[in-house]
Amino acid sequence: MRIGLVVNPVAGLGGRVGLKGSDGADVQEKARALGATPHAAERAALALAELRSRIGGPFTVPTAGGPMGEDAVLDAGLIPDVRYRPGDPTTAADTVRAAAALAPHADLLLFAGGDGTARDVLDAVGASVPVLGVPTGVKMHSAVFGATPRAAGEAAALMAAGGVRIRDAEVMDLDEDAVRDGRVSARLYGHVRVPDVPVRVQQRKVGGTVTDPSSVRGIAAALAERLGPSELLVLGPGTTMRAVANALGADVPLMGVNVLAGSGTVVAADVAAAELEALAGTTPAWIAVTPIGGQGFLFGRGNQQISPAVLRAAGRDRLAVAATEAKLASLGGRPLLVDTGDEDLDADLRGHLPVLTGHGRFAMYPVR
Structure with missing residues (x-):
């Protein structure tokens, strides 16, 4: 089974500095000015390390170049097969292009990011290949992420072993500008196919109000x-x-x-x-x-x-x-x-x- 990887290097950059998201170059620049450091590649490598520990290795991972996957693959002790070279700095367009380039070479496409990255992957591959998110963003309301990086690696290993059902899962996202203004505006963007592994793969967020x-x-x-x-x-x-x-x-x-x-x-x-x-x-x-x-x-x-x-x-x-x-x-x-x-x-x-x-x-x- 071929497992690919694409990483959004700036996913989650705004979380610990209280920016409620990382979408947009201005927000990313502000996050760095506040002392934020990227951690998406590190969490992606953790998922791959868990996958390798369960299925053996090393094995080859179709991926994007540099911080968009190649670095994480090498950190996990695996062999990168680079199918896309991103620009510098990377953009959401790079995520779309990388995912589209990797999809024909993967039976499962792992992506490291948050809800914005899930939207980019949806735009790139639709339902053509199963995907699974390694959680590295801020919000992650979509039902497409592993509960943790290691849980994502475990779910990928279970799928590689066979017998895991594939289900449709919602891709949700919030309007980050509205959130910063104190308004919650969520939208369903579509569905992708993910491994159905309870607890290890999270559910979507259910909105609600205080009823009691x-x-x-x-x-x-x-x-x-x-x-x-x-x-x-x-x-x-x-x-x-x-x-x-x-x-x-x-x-x-x-x-x-x-x-x-x-x-x-x-x-x-x-x-x-x-x-x-x-x-x-x-x-x-x-x-x-x-x-x-x-x-x-x-x-x-x-x-x-x-x-x-x-x-x-x-x-x-x-x-x-x-x-x-x-x-x-x-x-x-x-x-x-x-x-x-x-x-x-x-x-x-x-x-x-x-x-x-x-x-x-x-x-x-x-x-x-």
Whole structure:
């Protein structure tokens, strides 16, 4: 079985610096000015290394040149078969051309990127060849990504071994400009074919609103009771966490990571990882997040500002997972997921966590 690879080298560049995406040269330049560094090739190499560990090797990987795949293939100890040479700097047009050039030479095309990259791959190959995303972007609401880079490699290995069904999966994307203005505008762009490997391949994000205000008020009250007089509360993004902030008397951006004092005062709004690490390094903080509806991700999808350093400073005992019962039901029994970019931390977070569903109400839920 031939497995190809195309990498969007700048995917995810804006995540930890709080830019809510990486689309466009201006955003990428701003991200770099804020200290962002690319990590897409590193995560792609991790997926390939997992694939190699399961099927043996080395083997040849049809790919694009340099940072668009060749570098990751070499890092994984495999043999690149370069079928497309990108420009410098690379663009979305390079992704489309590379995917189109690789499709005739692959039975499965891996791509490293986010929702914008998934759209480019859709434009290039449609349903002509199965694809699978290695998650390296900021949002990744589409149902075309492995849950983690290693999960993508594992799913590819299972497909190579045979017996894996192929299903149609949605390619979704948000309007990044609207998100930066505090508006969520998602659109279905089409479908691609992906390996159907439950848990290892994520579901699409399910949008929704807070349907039980009394539960949200109870969650807010329970979080307020946990805070000591000098402690901070870090709230992840999303409608549930924004409703919690409102119940505590604070108005915060919908898609940002925000920091409150115990009194409900906004200490910092829409923070980047560096600012959050500085705060968490000097003041004890609780971290409150809600799983992404339909997907179940706690970390690694749209909240990369809550970095491994921030999570370690807080500790597992100061992590509060909160969700209404309706949001948990939207998972259909699937586990909660973590993809922090730090495999040791992910392992520490797995197991079971109490999910706060209201004042004094909890549900023990598995984390994978």
